[in-house]
Amino acid sequence: MCFRPRCSFCYIFFTLYTLIFMFMLSLILFWIIISPSSVKFHVTDASLTQFNLTTNNNTLYYNFKVNVTVRNPNNNIVVYYRKITAIAWYKDNAFGWVSLTPFDQGHKNTTFLQAMFVGQSVIKLKAKQLGEYKEETNAGIHKDLAVDFDLNIRAKYARFKSSRFNPPIVQCRRLRVPLISNGKSASPFAVTRCSSAYFFSDRDAEAS
Structure with a gap:
């Protein structure tokens, strides 16, 4: 007892x-x-003013601009973006990273973001990918660019506010981006919808 x-x-x-x-x-x-419904990301415009790869040292020189809309479709959810990292890719090679300014997004709100990637990076393309790069350069449009968004957020409903968590990576893939030469581009950019798993889930909790 x-x-x-x-x-x-x-x-x-x-x-x-x-x-x-x-x-x-x-x-x-x-x-x-x-x-709550997932937050929706769309790339509304993207362009390249420089995208030169030197094959002797595999260095990519780039000036890549991406405009994105972020839509919170929920009536009662406020999203607090505390960390936003945009990552640029070309043919599965990450070449640029930029941190965007944190912001708060209210109900039924659309926010416009712009990510500018400028600099140089070493990437390693396979022989086939290098051939594709040369063809794309001649055509004035690069077909296999991508931008990911790595986020850290909080969500609020009424007076309840969640702790900070990392939603799934938002992936904007297979972007067909025109190369601007002398102020002219080969073709206009087509709006592209980004994808991810359920936005309000914690990817770190799912991984564990």
């Missing part, structure tokens, strides 16, 4: 455990009931 002090401790521990469990369960049910 438990002595009375020990029984009191057992009762307090059980009560606290029950309260914590009920609180966590209520949060989960609350979030399920809300069922």
